[in-house]
Amino acid sequence: DAGVIQSPRHEVTEMGQEVTLRCKPISGHNSLFWYRQTMMRGLELLIYFNNNVPIDDSGMPEDRFSAKMPNASFSTLKIQPSEPRDSAVYFCASSLLSRGLDRGRLGEQYFGPGTRLTVT
Amino acid sequence: EDQVTQSPEALRLQEGESSSLNCSYTVSGLRGLFWYRQDPGKGPEFLFTLYSAGEEKEKERLKATLTKKESFLHITAPKPEDSATYLCAVQAAGTYKYIFGTGTRLKVLA
Numbered sequence: 616d617a618g619v620i621q622s623p624r625h626e627v628t629e630m631g632q633e634v635t636l637r638c639k640p641i642s643g644h645n646s647l648f649w650y651r652q653t654m655m656r657g658l659e660l661l662i663y664f665n666n667n668v669p670i671d672d673s674g675m676p677e678d679r680f681s682a683k684m685p686n687a688s689f690s691t692l693k694i695q696p697s698e699p700r701d702s703a704v705y706f707c708a709s710s711l712l713s714r715g716l717d718r719g720r721l722g723e724q725y726f727g728p729g730t731r732l733t734v735t
Numbered sequence: 736e737d738q739v740t741q742s743p744e745a746l747r748l749q750e751g752e753s754s755s756l757n758c759s760y761t762v763s764g765l766r767g768l769f770w771y772r773q774d775p776g777k778g779p780e781f782l783f784t785l786y787s788a789g790e791e792k793e794k795e796r797l798k799a800t801l802t803k804k805e806s807f808l809h810i811t812a813p814k815p816e817d818s819a820t821y822l823c824a825v826q827a828a829g830t831y832k833y834i835f836g837t838g839t840r841l842k843v844l845a
Contacts (some may be wrong), residue, residue, distance in 0.1 A: 619778075648832070658779075658822070658835040668830060687795060706778050712831065725835065726778030 619727035621707050627733045633695040636730045639688055649682055649692050650706040658706070664690065665712060666669060697734045702707030704729045737827045740790035743801045748813055748843050756808040756839045764828025768806050770799050771822040773838070779822055782808075813843045827841055 620639040628634055640647050649661040649683070661670040667684045679698070684690040694701055708724040738761045748754055760768065767786050771779035783792040785801040792799045796817065798809040808821055820840045824833035 657837040658834050663832055665831065708778075714737070723781040723784055725781060726771075729776075729778050 618705055619709055621705075621727035621730050624728060625731050625733075627655055627735065629735055630698055631696045632734075633693065634697045634701075634705075634732060634734075636692040636705050636732070638690045638692070638707030638727060640690070640707070641725055642688070644709035644711050644725075645687075646710040646712045647684060647690050647707045648710070648722075649690070650708065651703045652706060652728075652729070655705045661692070670674055694732075697699060697732075699734045702732055702734050704731050706730075736745060737825070737830075739823060739825055739834050739836040740770050741821075741823050742792040744837070745840040746842070748810075748841070750814055750843055750845050753809070753811045755810070756841070758806040758807070758808070758823030758836055759765050759804060760800050760823075760825045761804075762825050762827040762834070766828055766830075768801055769824045769826075769833065770806070770808055771824065773820045773822055782821075799845070810841070813841075815843045817841065818843045838844045 619641055622637045645666050647664040650658050651661055652658045660672045662682045663670050664684045680694055682692045706726050706729045708726045710724040711722045740759045742757045764813055767784055769784050770782040772782055773779045784798040788801055788803045790801050796811050800807050818841055820838040822838045823836045
């Protein structure tokens with residue numbers, strides 16, 4: 616498996632523009648996570664999907680942020696309009712949430728290479 | 736409030752000088768504790784999962800241990816290629832997400 620795939624790897628845009636980040640999780644995984652990483656705040660969870668359904672979006676900073684997962688192999692994170700304070704590295708990660716005896720136990724998360732977003 | 740604290744923030748070691756990184760946690764029921772390694776410009780890479788106090792996992796020069804309040808990542812005879820940021824994360828009971836610590840930046844000098 617190629618692992619988690621993210622695109623683009625780098626994005627430079629001007630304030631006010633729309634930005635769309637893309638993620639392809641590992642085949643067979645049923646959970647997908649979007650994170651944001653900055654020097655000041657470290658890794659922050661933005662949103663979590665299970666079986667393509669958003670379960671927890673409490674980390675999404677504002678209404679300018681939205682995320683979708685139309686199928687098991689694709690997710691997007693959109694920022695509209697973008698602002699300079701959105702500059703960060705955005706990671707997508709996927710995992711397999713246990714259903715059996717270990718029900719509810721998150722397995723290890725596998726991270727993509729990240730998208731470095733710069734908003735000027 | 737669920738919380739994860741890692742120490743030290745940064746650590747410089749000579750090649751071959753063993754040491755330990757600490758991850759202290761306060762959660763309402765631990766479902767799992769995870770260690771990751773992150774190299775500059777890359778995503779975190781999974782190292783270990785620990786579920787119960789007393790559990791230990793090993794991989795090459797790394798050994799992770801877990802108690803009811805903290806986890807240690809022991810590095811034995813480190814090499815320069817072990818230089819990275821090491822992240823700790825926990826899953827609390829009743830949640831489906833990780834809480835990450837801010838990491839320990841390790842530099843191993845040749």
